[in-house]
Amino acid sequence: MGRFILQRFGVMFLTALALTLIVFFLTNLQPNLEKIAKFQGNARMTEPEVVSWLEKNGYAQPMLTRYAEWLGLAKGWTHTDDEGKVTGRCIDHGQAPAEAPSRCGLLQGDWGYSIFFEADVAGKVLGKLALTGKLMLWVMLLMIPMALIIGVLSGMREGSKLDRVLSTFSIVTTATPEYVSGVIFIAVFASSAVGLKWFKGTATSAMENATFENFFLPVLTISLYGMGYISRMTRASMTEVMTAQYIRTARLKGVSFYNVVVKHALRNALIAPFTVIMLQFPWLLNGVVIVETLFNYKGFGWALVQAAGNNDIELLLAISVVSVMVVLVTQLISDIGYVYLNPRIRIS
Amino acid sequence: MDPLSTFEIITRILVQLSPVWISLILLYAMSIAFKRRLGLYGKLFDSPIGMIGFGLVMFWVFTGVYGALDMIVTHDPLSQVSGMKNKVPGTPVRSAEEGEYAWYLLGGDNLARDVFSRLIKGAWEVIKIAPLAAIFAFMVGITLGLPAGYYGGKLDITLSFLANLILAFPVILLFYLLVTPEIVATGVPNYMAIVLFVFPIIFLAVLLNSRFHTRPKLRTPLLIGVLGLATWMYLQLVSNGGYLINTPDYKIIGLPRVLDFFDIDPGLLVVFVSVVFVNSPTVFRIVRGLTMDIKTRDYVAAAQTRGEGPWYIMLWEILPNARGPLIVDFCLRIGYTIILLGTLGFFGLGLAPESPDWGSTINDGRKLLSIYLHPALPPALALLSLVLGLNLLADGLREESLKD
Numbered sequence: 001m002g003r004f005i006l007q008r009f010g011v012m013f014l015t016a017l018a019l020t021l022i023v024f025f026l027t028n029l030q031p032n033l034e035k036i037a038k039f040q041g042n043a044r045m046t047e048p049e050v051v052s053w054l055e056k057n058g059y060a061q062p063m064l065t066r067y068a069e070w071l072g073l074a075k076g077w078t079h080t081d082d083e084g085k086v087t088g089r090c091i092d093h094g095q096a097p098a099e100a101p102s103r104c105g106l107l108q109g110d111w112g113y114s115i116f117f118e119a120d121v122a123g124k125v126l127g128k129l130a131l132t133g134k135l136m137l138w139v140m141l142l143m144i145p146m147a148l149i150i151g152v153l154s155g156m157r158e159g160s161k162l163d164r165v166l167s168t169f170s171i172v173t174t175a176t177p178e179y180v181s182g183v184i185f186i187a188v189f190a191s192s193a194v195g196l197k198w199f200k201g202t203a204t205s206a207m208e209n210a211t212f213e214n215f216f217l218p219v220l221t222i223s224l225y226g227m228g229y230i231s232r233m234t235r236a237s238m239t240e241v242m243t244a245q246y247i248r249t250a251r252l253k254g255v256s257f258y259n260v261v262v263k264h265a266l267r268n269a270l271i272a273p274f275t276v277i278m279l280q281f282p283w284l285l286n287g288v289v290i291v292e293t294l295f296n297y298k299g300f301g302w303a304l305v306q307a308a309g310n311n312d313i314e315l316l317l318a319i320s321v322v323s324v325m326v327v328l329v330t331q332l333i334s335d336i337g338y339v340y341l342n343p344r345i346r347i348s
Numbered sequence: 349m350d351p352l353s354t355f356e357i358i359t360r361i362l363v364q365l366s367p368v369w370i371s372l373i374l375l376y377a378m379s380i381a382f383k384r385r386l387g388l389y390g391k392l393f394d395s396p397i398g399m400i401g402f403g404l405v406m407f408w409v410f411t412g413v414y415g416a417l418d419m420i421v422t423h424d425p426l427s428q429v430s431g432m433k434n435k436v437p438g439t440p441v442r443s444a445e446e447g448e449y450a451w452y453l454l455g456g457d458n459l460a461r462d463v464f465s466r467l468i469k470g471a472w473e474v475i476k477i478a479p480l481a482a483i484f485a486f487m488v489g490i491t492l493g494l495p496a497g498y499y500g501g502k503l504d505i506t507l508s509f510l511a512n513l514i515l516a517f518p519v520i521l522l523f524y525l526l527v528t529p530e531i532v533a534t535g536v537p538n539y540m541a542i543v544l545f546v547f548p549i550i551f552l553a554v555l556l557n558s559r560f561h562t563r564p565k566l567r568t569p570l571l572i573g574v575l576g577l578a579t580w581m582y583l584q585l586v587s588n589g590g591y592l593i594n595t596p597d598y599k600i601i602g603l604p605r606v607l608d609f610f611d612i613d614p615g616l617l618v619v620f621v622s623v624v625f626v627n628s629p630t631v632f633r634i635v636r637g638l639t640m641d642i643k644t645r646d647y648v649a650a651a652q653t654r655g656e657g658p659w660y661i662m663l664w665e666i667l668p669n670a671r672g673p674l675i676v677d678f679c680l681r682i683g684y685t686i687i688l689l690g691t692l693g694f695f696g697l698g699l700a701p702e703s704p705d706w707g708s709t710i711n712d713g714r715k716l717l718s719i720y721l722h723p724a725l726p727p728a729l730a731l732l733s734l735v736l737g738l739n740l741l742a743d744g745l746r747e748e749s750l751k752d
Contacts, residue, residue, distance in 0.1 A: 031530035175736035308524030
């Protein structure tokens with residue numbers, strides 16, 4: 001087990017390194033750099049001005065050198081202008097060049113500076129993550145119990161009327177991406193045209209003060225899309241367990257149907273959905289981006305859209321590191337959990 | 349002229365769609381009449397779920413095709429008619445000329461365009477891209493997944509690592525990085541297209557060669573013919589205006605314009621390439637898993653004993669026996685591709701802003717959602733019904749293929 005986890009961590013590390021390199025490469029292509037120069041400097045810069053701006057701000061070095069700078073392996077760039085004033089990657093505004101550290105990157109705990117938020121990346125990302133964490137917590141609290149209940153109810157008697165109804169419901173939810181269900185929910189429950197107005201169509205106010213009224217629609221929108229998939233997995237696993245020999249034995253011994261389901265079947269039927277729930281995280285991340293944009297909830301997903309739209313390189317890199325870590329850690333947990341939950345593997 | 353009542357709107361839409369109804373009835377009548385001779389497709393008509401799903405899918409396919417032929421649409425999807433901005437469904441067009449359709453059946457959007465016509469034209473945008481992208485993703489996934497599963501070892505480890513790498517990327521981040529005008533200008537999507545679109549050719553070449561290599565007289569002309577045609581199509585696909593890659597700094601010359609009969613709009617190409625790129629690792633994983641399972645069967649051992657080559661076994665023994673799950677996944681994958689295309693449209697990436705595709709229309713409509721529902725709801729429901737149809741179709745196929 002220890003070796004397995006160590007190996008997984010190695011792969012994780014390699015994946016994160018490769019992915020950040022790809023992100024770094026794509027965000028640092030020449031046209032993107034010109035975009036940054038025009039965004040930060042002046043929109044009407046001429047070609048030579050752009051080149052000199054890039055030179056002055058350290059963007060003119062080879063890409064790999066700058067990647068190493070971002071990692072903190074190479075020394076940060078410095079630039080001395082005509083008047084002898086020294087600027088550099090690691091020199092904060094108003095700091096004397098001699099006092100600044102020579103390296104500042106991920107290894108030194110410095111995640112860089114966001115040009116869009118005009119603030120340190122680390123603080124911003126943490127703040128946004130907390131907001132999205134709040135959203136995800138409620139999504140999980142709504143989605144998992146609902147999905148498991150639907151799956152177990154439809155799987156315990158395959159082919160019954162209840163099964164048909166619930167299966168149709170879960171197929172419909174898997175066919176409804178967040179931007180469709182979100183739009184429909186806003187149209188029905190929040191618009192003045194229909195007039196129900198039960199909920200609010202934006203969740204901006206939920207960032208400070210989440211109430212049922214302003215937070216339920218985004219939570220429901222994300223949960224529904226994931227719910228269908230989990231409940232179908234639970235149903236498949238439940239129907240398989242219900243046809244097993246030991247269930248038949250229990251029924252023939254005269255154990256009541258309720259007891260068979262709750263005491264005998266449920267525990268075995270829930271192993272497979274556990275891994276599925278864990279593997280849903282990367283998908284939920286997509287949903288988070290869509291829903292945060294749709295409901296204007298300024299969390300992690302919203303920050304991703306803004307960072308990508310403005311080619312905010314260091315913010316984008318931080319966001320990709322975090323999201324890749326989330327994906328890989330959940331995969332790891334799901335693997336370990338599967339081994340732990342399944343006695344057939346655990347004991348052998 | 350008076351505005352139409354709800355009942356009149358529905359009737360008029362149904363009438364407007366009459367070519368679709370006729371085609372659907374014909375298709376169903378023919379299929380049910382001959383269903384015993386049509387294999388798996390015929391068996392679909394034994395399962396009510398499959399039939400409903402197939403009906404929904406074919407409804408949108410016919411709508412899309414006829415819409416592209418300008419049969420169902422009532423107005424030009426791009427033209428703006430004055431005074432029709434955000435008008436409710438059934439509003440008569442002001443000063444309609446002779447021969448022009450006199451109403452906006454589903455109202456006007458915020459640029460005074462006809463929502464109904466845009467919905468129909470949008471169906472074609474989806475029908476045109478999604479199945480093709482799914483086919484390419486399958487070609488890539490199968491060509492790489494079969495050897496990874498069959499040989500295992502280092503090849504498997506490398507390919508699986510790359511697949512997991514792409515899968516670990518949040519899809520939307522990838523789209524945001526790939527589908528921007530800046531990236532299109534650097535030619536990165538063209539390079540990706542050049543690599544990804546090679547896979548169907550490799551697939552075809554290996555498929556035919558492994559089967560017919562014992563009969564060189566048949567194989568050589570067949571391969572020359574098929575590969576020649578495929579390569580020509582490939583070059584037409586990847587070269588644009590005489591160049592494979594055309595950036596301000598450097599150019600790579602491609603197929604001469606005389607031989608190049610169609611050019612793909614760079615915006616569309618980048619959308620297509622990224623959708624294929626995102627989908628192929630999943631297909632790879634499925635094919636790899638199926639191959640690892642099937643290669644332990646007796647008939648594979650028999651083929652190995654007979655002395656068949658590895659590619660023959662992979663493509664003619666393993667692949668046909670993996671077709672059940674693959675067909676089911678193909679339907680689901682088209683649905684997922686449609687969702688991805690919608691996501692791209694929703695974030696305003698890739699396709700032109702005035703494009704009538706459903707994702708862009710939903711994105712346009714959502715800004716005024718609290719006051720006007722009619723621009724955003726029809727494309728949302730259309731997308732929902734098409735993906736639902738594909739999911740139901742996949743369910744029906746799964747059920748029927750299990751009965752064998």
